[in-house]
Amino acid sequence: MSVALIAPGRSMLLGPARAAFWRPIGGATGGSSGFSGPTPMAIAGLAGWWDAGTYASLIGTDSNPLPAWNNAVAAVSDGSGNGRPLAVYHAGSGGVAPSATPRLNGTLGGLGRSLMAPPAVPPSGTLLPQLDPDSGLSLIPADFGTSTAWTVYLVWSRPNFVQGGTATQIALLTFDGTAVIAADATAGANHRLLLFPGAAQAVLTASLERRHTHSVIVRHTPGTGIDVWLDGSQVAAGVSNPLASDAAGTLLLLHSGKAGGGAQCWFHEAALWEHALDSADVTTLLSAAQRWRRGARKGVQLVVMGQSNAGYSLTDGAWHLLAQGIAWHLGALAYNVIGSFTGGGGSSYTCVGGHGISNVPFAGQVLYPGSFLADPGDGSDPGTWSLGADGDAVQTYLAAQAQADLGDVALLVWPWTESDSARAYAEKSEYANAVTNLVGRVRSMLSRSAAALPMMWWNAIPFGSGTDAGTQMVREVAAQIVSDPTQNVVIGLPQTADSNPRGGNWDPSTGIFVAGSGDYNHRDATDNLRFGRLASAVAARAVMAAIGGDTETAIPSGIPTAGGPSIVHAYQQTAHSTTLVLTILHDAGNDLIVPLQAATGQGFAVMDGGSVQSPGPMIQATACVRIDPTHLQLTLSNAPTNAQAGLLLFYPYGISNIFRGNAVTDNFASVAKPLGWDIGADLGSAWTLNFPLAATTWPIPVSSAAI
Numbered sequence: 001m002s003v004a005l006i007a008p009g010r011s012m013l014l015g016p017a018r019a020a021f022w023r024p025i026g027g028a029t030g031g032s033s034g035f036s037g038p039t040p041m042a043i044a045g046l047a048g049w050w051d052a053g054t055y056a057s058l059i060g061t062d063s064n065p066l067p068a069w070n071n072a073v074a075a076v077s078d079g080s081g082n083g084r085p086l087a088v089y090h091a092g093s094g095g096v097a098p099s100a101t102p103r104l105n106g107t108l109g110g111l112g113r114s115l116m117a118p119p120a121v122p123p124s125g126t127l128l129p130q131l132d133p134d135s136g137l138s139l140i141p142a143d144f145g146t147s148t149a150w151t152v153y154l155v156w157s158r159p160n161f162v163q164g165g166t167a168t169q170i171a172l173l174t175f176d177g178t179a180v181i182a183a184d185a186t187a188g189a190n191h192r193l194l195l196f197p198g199a200a201q202a203v204l205t206a207s208l209e210r211r212h213t214h215s216v217i218v219r220h221t222p223g224t225g226i227d228v229w230l231d232g233s234q235v236a237a238g239v240s241n242p243l244a245s246d247a248a249g250t251l252l253l254l255h256s257g258k259a260g261g262g263a264q265c266w267f268h269e270a271a272l273w274e275h276a277l278d279s280a281d282v283t284t285l286l287s288a289a290q291r292w293r294r295g296a297r298k299g300v301q302l303v304v305m306g307q308s309n310a311g312y313s314l315t316d317g318a319w320h321l322l323a324q325g326i327a328w329h330l331g332a333l334a335y336n337v338i339g340s341f342t343g344g345g346g347s348s349y350t351c352v353g354g355h356g357i358s359n360v361p362f363a364g365q366v367l368y369p370g371s372f373l374a375d376p377g378d379g380s381d382p383g384t385w386s387l388g389a390d391g392d393a394v395q396t397y398l399a400a401q402a403q404a405d406l407g408d409v410a411l412l413v414w415p416w417t418e419s420d421s422a423r424a425y426a427e428k429s430e431y432a433n434a435v436t437n438l439v440g441r442v443r444s445m446l447s448r449s450a451a452a453l454p455m456m457w458w459n460a461i462p463f464g465s466g467t468d469a470g471t472q473m474v475r476e477v478a479a480q481i482v483s484d485p486t487q488n489v490v491i492g493l494p495q496t497a498d499s500n501p502r503g504g505n506w507d508p509s510t511g512i513f514v515a516g517s518g519d520y521n522h523r524d525a526t527d528n529l530r531f532g533r534l535a536s537a538v539a540a541r542a543v544m545a546a547i548g549g550d551t552e553t554a555i556p557s558g559i560p561t562a563g564g565p566s567i568v569h570a571y572q573q574t575a576h577s578t579t580l581v582l583t584i585l586h587d588a589g590n591d592l593i594v595p596l597q598a599a600t601g602q603g604f605a606v607m608d609g610g611s612v613q614s615p616g617p618m619i620q621a622t623a624c625v626r627i628d629p630t631h632l633q634l635t636l637s638n639a640p641t642n643a644q645a646g647l648l649l650f651y652p653y654g655i656s657n658i659f660r661g662n663a664v665t666d667n668f669a670s671v672a673k674p675l676g677w678d679i680g681a682d683l684g685s686a687w688t689l690n691f692p693l694a695a696t697t698w699p700i701p702v703s704s705a706a707i
Contacts, residue, residue: 045275050076070101112132138250148220156268160334168186305372310416330550357371410453472612594624609646
């Protein structure tokens with residue numbers, strides 16, 4: 001809180017010796033745009049000012065000021081001090097209150113109601129966010145007739161064309177049943193913003209983007225007509241006002257007044273003057289509008305490919321959560337997923353149960369026949385193979401998508417390794433070539449280069465039909481491809497073994513998973529959703545580096561970069577000791593937590609001689625203790641027979657499961673976030689997560705030197 005001033009060094013008083021205090025717009029509780037320019041309050045004669053950029057001026061359904069984002073709103077209070085709130089408006093009965101929604105324009109928010117949010121998966125053809133078709137705001141009374149002077153200002157964002165219904169236009173400002181400002185509402189030839197749509201309409205612009213944020217100033221001077229400024233430019237002058245001379249009634253914002261007449265836009269800010277602003281005041285108001293980042297806005301589309309775990313995660317809603325999280329980091333206005341899951345039939349899909357990049361020989365037969373690349377069987381380099389039936393299905397599916405949606409594709413998502421982890425370790429080189437071949441072909445389907453379209457992979461899950469050596473091979477290939485910057489591939493989830501088989505029996509109080517329960521070939525829905533949230537920051541950084549953000553142009557330090565802490569060194573003080581000390585490199589956390597079964601060393605293993613290709617005996621850890629914020633001490637079940645040079649550390653090894661809640665984590669959930677960058681505060685407590693420890697180098701050699 002700060003003292004409010006009415007002049008330099010002069011406090012505003014509420015009474016004798018009672019100084020007025022104020023909370024900065026935005027602040028730690030409301031979001032901040034970093035804007036320090038004027039507000040509409042700087043212009044004399046303000047009749048009403050309504051700001052939804054922060055929640056401080058929003059009134060809840062209990063008639064009290066809103067305590068936080070994501071609460072239902074009944075009205076927007078009048079910042080002018082004139083006591084004229086904007087009331088929530090619905091043309092139909094039973095309307096549901098909109099919500100204070102954060103981070104719609106940089107760190108500034110807005111007001112509206114999304115009909116669904118991840119992890120809910122929208123019906124085919126529906127884009128997120130899908131806004132309420134009968135939600136707007138109203139001001140009573142207002143006078144916009146030809147005999148009165150007035151000026152109105154509005155800032156709004158449209159995330160998508162209207163969805164549902166048959167409307168071809170949306171009303172942004174409606175007075176007494178007449179649309180003052182309207183916009184074309186559907187995809188097609190017209191992208192206009194109109195003044196008084198109809199026979200005498202004036203076209204303010206013919207290039208209104210599908211997704212946008214704009215500000216409009218409409219000024220009426222009796223005897224002269226109406227002038228309009230769109231963003232920073234005047235787009236109309238002296239247009240005749242068709243309203244009656246004594247027109248008085250209700251002013252609606254973002255609604256036509258008819259059933260289902262909501263504009264399906266976010267409300268940000270509005271102001272009203274009951275006089276015509278002069279040129280100096282208009283200049284001031286144009287400066288005030290610079291608080292908002294206006295113009296075309298981005299949507300984030302993900303293309304998800306893979307096997308059944310990719311498909312189950314798709315239907316669980318995990319990748320819609322990922323898209324939402326990426327959009328939050330980029331400041332993007334919309335987020336969606338392109339993908340389809342089939343159990344193995346059809347000719348158009350992106351995810352299919354069991355099928356590998358190419359057929360996987362296993363135990364004398366083919367494991368899950370079917371492939372994305374066609375192996376001609378002539379011993380040729382997999383980097384030269386053409387598409388298989390599954391690859392053709394991906395191409396067919398993508399070709400059927402709307403071009404506008406394909407243009408929004410920002411990331412390829414590959415939650416994929418299952419049957420490929422049953423391959424022989426000796427296939428490492430061939431597998432790497434197959435991966436880069438397929439990724440390149442999918443990028444070509446989208447007419448995108450590697451630099452412009454990153455791919456996000458995960459580290460191999462413990463797949464029930466996989467092998468230890470095959471799983472380690474896949475993990476090594478992933479690390480190899482990520483290390484090549486020309487491939488533009490990132491690991492969004494460096495640790496996936498801290499998850500449960502689908503439908504298994506697990507005790508959250510102990511972390512103990514009942515051995516043999518559940519489907520070991522598929523990950524649990526709870527973990528899939530967690531994966532989607534955990535990967536969002538890393539994926540967003542990859543997208544930001546490739547194509548830039550939207551209203552955010554950089555992701556600050558203090559937000560995850562690598563997806564969690566990593567083991568960078570393993571130290572055995574003396575040969576054959578049962579004690580190892582691990583050095584941990586933090587990502588965005590600054591301390592270590594050893595929860596549940598992590599204290600028993602679960603997941604840690606040392607290979608006593610040999611190599612991944614020719615494994616030696618595995619020694620399991622029996623205890624893990626935090627030494628300090630960057631060091632862990634492991635106790636092994638027995639002493640290795642080899643000296644340090646012959647030992648390899650894994651976390652975990654092969655298809656071993658750590659199970660949910662049992663991985664060592666950082667403390668990111670409790671670390672202070674950069675101002676405006678607390679995703680849990682904005683999107684809900686499920687996003688407040690600690691990140692699991694991972695071994696991002698495969699494997700980790702044990703050293704006789706400490707660091």
